Amino acid sequence: MRKIILKTVLASIIASGTAHAAVIYKEENGSNVELYGRFGFNVSDKKTGSTQGDFDGRLGFIGRQVVNDQVAIIGLAQYQVNAAEYANNVEGNNDSLTARYVWAGFDFAQYGKITGGRVSSGLIMFTDIGDVFASSDVATGRQARFVDPTAVQVFRQDGTIQYQNNIGNLDVSTAYIIGNGTSDLDYGYNAATRYTFDMGTAGKLVPVIAFQKTRAAQNLGNRTNGADTFTYGGVGTRYYLGPLMLGLLYSSDTVSYSNGRADSKDKDLEFTAVYNVSNDWVLRTGYRYLDNTDGDELTLRDTTFEVQYKLTPRSSIYSAYILRNGKNGTNVDTGRQVSFGGSSAEDSFYHLGLRYEF
Template sequence: MMIVKTKTYLISALAILACGATQAAEIYRGKDGSTVDLYGRLGFNVSDKKTGDTQGDFDGRLGFSGRQVVNDTVSVIGLAQYQVNSAEYANNVEGDNDSLTARYVWAGLDMSQYGKLTGGRVSSGLIMFTDIGDVFASSDVSTGRQARYIDPTAVQVFRQDGTVQYQNSFGNLDFSTAYIIGNNTSDLDYGYNAALRYTLDMGDAGRLAPVVAFQKTRADQGEKSRANGADTFTYGGVGTRYYLGPLMLGYLYSQDTVTYVNGRADSKDKNHEFTAVYDINSDWTVRAGYRYLSNKGGDKLMLRDTTFEVQYKLTPRSSIYTAYILRNGHDGYNAVTGSNVSFGGSSASQSFYHAGLRYEF
């Protein structure tokens, strides 16, 4: 994510990045200044990630964002983004395989210098933190993975139904805070989160952008709850990105704990991630990263992933990605279902390759 220097541009950039696209096409403009923009992503991936055998998968994403001006300060805004085979399927939240599933759906108010207020399945401010590790086309987000044990709509810690969020920027400080109301699908009692990022401009020495993040959710223990005794999820993380010319380095550390009301031991994740991105020129970018995750008291999953990825830009909006992910961890064990716990659809001990063509519009 690029460092932004103005409040207005920051808020707009967060919405665009949440769509997973760098471009937008205006498809409607009303006489009152209202606009609707279209975002999208089409692609095809070849990998042996999920089965050990080479297979091809279609990658499709479609999003709409709108803005309606109220006055010189306030605009009504909204966004809806859908994806084929999005991560929501992992929790069986909605949809069938190969159908479009909502990743983000929210509406709110952009109040210019007074910030942005949004509600729904929002583009969470926690993305400022999770994006430090989420730089590869071929990998999945591990930080905060246990959020789903409390809220099944939280396929990632930064995507949850029924969230009311406030975001703003003051100078070099960007911040976000949210209250998670939940709904009938989320089975939540309550939840809240916050994230802070401060950008240090060090001139010729580059830029440093440290981030802190926190979230806590609690399950509703009613008769229809699907939490299986899980009671609370407490998550915290610190990290930073460093920018120097064409080089970006990142590091994050997070830990989270799930507590239970049925006598089960607390489940604790600790997660370290290192990332490096280097733009060789306008056409070629190389990425590398290492992730170490360990769980104690829960499923005992361990991830030790080393990722190497190369991107070639055919056009400013079309790229070929090739990657190899060296995995040296081990699967966990689900005490409730008795099944193995893998990660991202593949074993934590099986290395895999990935090649893909992606077009964004």
């Protein structure tokens, strides 16, 4: 029997950026297809220094087809308007609906999941420590794209085969990155692990370790400009105590070159704090310090203050001010200025957004 119902989605869907979904297809054996997404509008002076408005749209489907009691086929496709994915860079069209995640695989119940494609990487367990603001961008691992142009973020790369599992309080993930025709990748691999220490009335401590290495295929027509390997590692933790969540992460990564250029090294330190004042109000703040040496020489010193007001459980107004005191870099190949997140590393900006999720 097929029917349409509404329900709360599992934690695996939350990792894809949504807290709700609608089941648009369902069978009695548990097979289903769910629809989720978000709509939003943001007003900011982030990109141009003058106030402008931008639409924010995201749409996704997640499916599950039951094979037997222990095995199910699973898949996800998520698209976004104005996504910063590689296809937009090639086509020069930032108004298209572009894939952020597209993957399929198997769920073996207690034996874990195997997925392949542009997967929801296990590295998200680490990057999410700093990625708590509606108004800011992920900085850790930003140099991954120099070796793999499809890696808009270190946790979104084409041609990835990944294994994930949860064993009690331990979450593990490992992946091999094959790449595809647009990745210019020879090989890559990553791993992440997270453990939850439940300390009772003293709260919860959740440390995370992450690592990745990728190597470019040095062939004719390669688009990596001599970038040969990307090596990334990070450690961090979250601490939960009642309505308070604190986060701290440190990462470093190195891009080596085959053309004699010096290694480009990023070091990134981030602190975040989230306080749920009530069911309606959430306060967030954080500090990020990123410094590059022997590459574009970009420096980020960002202090973020953000307030969220929940109009409903699924819709919110966000107001933020990002105090920037960094230094713009210089692209070694083109000599052009390197900013971050579409705005200068030296100029502060504000953000006002309305977001509805379903």
